[in-house]
Amino acid sequence: MCFISHACALRKRGQTVMAAAEKPTKEKLLATLDDIEVLSRELIEMLALSRTQKLPQPGEDTEQILELLVQRDKEFQELMQTAVEQGKVHQEMQALEKEVEKRDSDIQQLQKQLKEAEHILATAVYQAKEKLKSIEKARKGSISSEEIIKYAHRISASNAVCAPLNWVPGDPRRPYPTDLEMRSGILGNMSNMSTNGVNGHLPGDALAAGRLPDILTPQYPWQSADVSLGILPPHHGNDFGLEPPGHNKENEDDVEAMSTDSSSSSSDSD
Amino acid sequence: MAGVMETEEQARHRFQLELEFVQCLANPNYLNFLAQRGYLREKPFVNYLKYLLYWKEPEYAKFLKYPHCLHMLELLQYEHFRKELVNAQCAKFIDEQQILHWQHYSRKRTRLQQALAEQQQQQPQAPSHGNTTSK
Numbered sequence: 373m374c375f376i377s378h379a380c381a382l383r384k385r386g387q388t389v390m391a392a393a394e395k396p397t398k399e400k401l402l403a404t405l406d407d408i409e410v411l412s413r414e415l416i417e418m419l420a421l422s423r424t425q426k427l428p429q430p431g432e433d434t435e436q437i438l439e440l441l442v443q444r445d446k447e448f449q450e451l452m453q454t455a456v457e458q459g460k461v462h463q464e465m466q467a468l469e470k471e472v473e474k475r476d477s478d479i480q481q482l483q484k485q486l487k488e489a490e491h492i493l494a495t496a497v498y499q500a501k502e503k504l505k506s507i508e509k510a511r512k513g514s515i516s517s518e519e520i521i522k523y524a525h526r527i528s529a530s531n532a533v534c535a536p537l538n539w540v541p542g543d544p545r546r547p548y549p550t551d552l553e554m555r556s557g558i559l560g561n562m563s564n565m566s567t568n569g570v571n572g573h574l575p576g577d578a579l580a581a582g583r584l585p586d587i588l589t590p591q592y593p594w595q596s597a598d599v600s601l602g603i604l605p606p607h608h609g610n611d612f613g614l615e616p617p618g619h620n621k622e623n624e625d626d627v628e629a630m631s632t633d634s635s636s637s638s639s640d641s642d
Numbered sequence: 643m644a645g646v647m648e649t650e651e652q653a654r655h656r657f658q659l660e661l662e663f664v665q666c667l668a669n670p671n672y673l674n675f676l677a678q679r680g681y682l683r684e685k686p687f688v689n690y691l692k693y694l695l696y697w698k699e700p701e702y703a704k705f706l707k708y709p710h711c712l713h714m715l716e717l718l719q720y721e722h723f724r725k726e727l728v729n730a731q732c733a734k735f736i737d738e739q740q741i742l743h744w745q746h747y748s749r750k751r752t753r754l755q756q757a758l759a760e761q762q763q764q765q766p767q768a769p770s771h772g773n774t775t776s777k
Binding site: 513515519523526527530532533534535536537539546547548549550551554557558559603604605606607608612 | 650653654655656657658659660662663665666668669670671672686687689690693696700701702704705706707708709710711740741744745747748751752
């Protein structure tokens, strides 16, 4: 009887075994079990009968049954072997599947990390490029500190950007060149014209003034006396009348024209 | 007229002219003068103003004594500004604001000096306070 219970346990396991193309092991096992059951019942009946009847039964049937029984038993054993092996295989398969899952998750993890790394690197590269750009920009615009200090000195000393501390309304000094200064420069002296010559400020009549006597002509440093260090203005090709770029020596004509125009348009002459 | 090559002497002379002229632009009265005579409406003149923007480069800007002119030059690039300059009140307003701004630094400096003077006045009193508390 423990035999049969053992078989039942294996049957349960056999249920999880994958069906082969042929009849599944489980069915075969069950069929064989049934056969054995039938055969052994017959044998027992025969034995019981022969005992009660006390007849020397011919041994043929008994032999037959015994043979069949042995056969079935052999089959049964074989099937059990097969079932055990199949069980093992199935276990291996499960183990491998677990392995596969693990590897899968590993790969996904690596993928995520790779993506992250790529993102970080891309950001870093971008920022580095920006930094390089700004370095380049700064280098282009770099000026020696000495020059800057010199220039700061220059524009402050003459009160061009900061009012003198004792300035009161009525003081003729201004943050721009006054009429006087303008007239005493090259521009102002380019053509001699006369008006009501005034010193100081004339609302709106800047260049229209007579030439000051040479003695009185002040030399203002804004007129670039110290400038002839070889620097030249940007070259311009042609007509200012056209759309830029394309400028001309007409600029000088413009300058002269302005001075002459100012004299011709001012109401008084001579 | 096309592409006349100028000698170095001429170029230097032109440099001085343009230096003077661009600085004159710092004077709002002069700007008013130009506007009233219609120069600011002429296209060649406007192009010339655009050309003058080269004075913003450091190698040229270092020759400017009146840096206000650069700001005026930038404003002059706008047509609206050029139109407004015809009014005398506009020029007067600019003049006033310019002078006030010009005084800004000296005002700040006097304020700082005053604050410093006040601070120094307070300091001699501090040690005497310390003495009283230590008692």
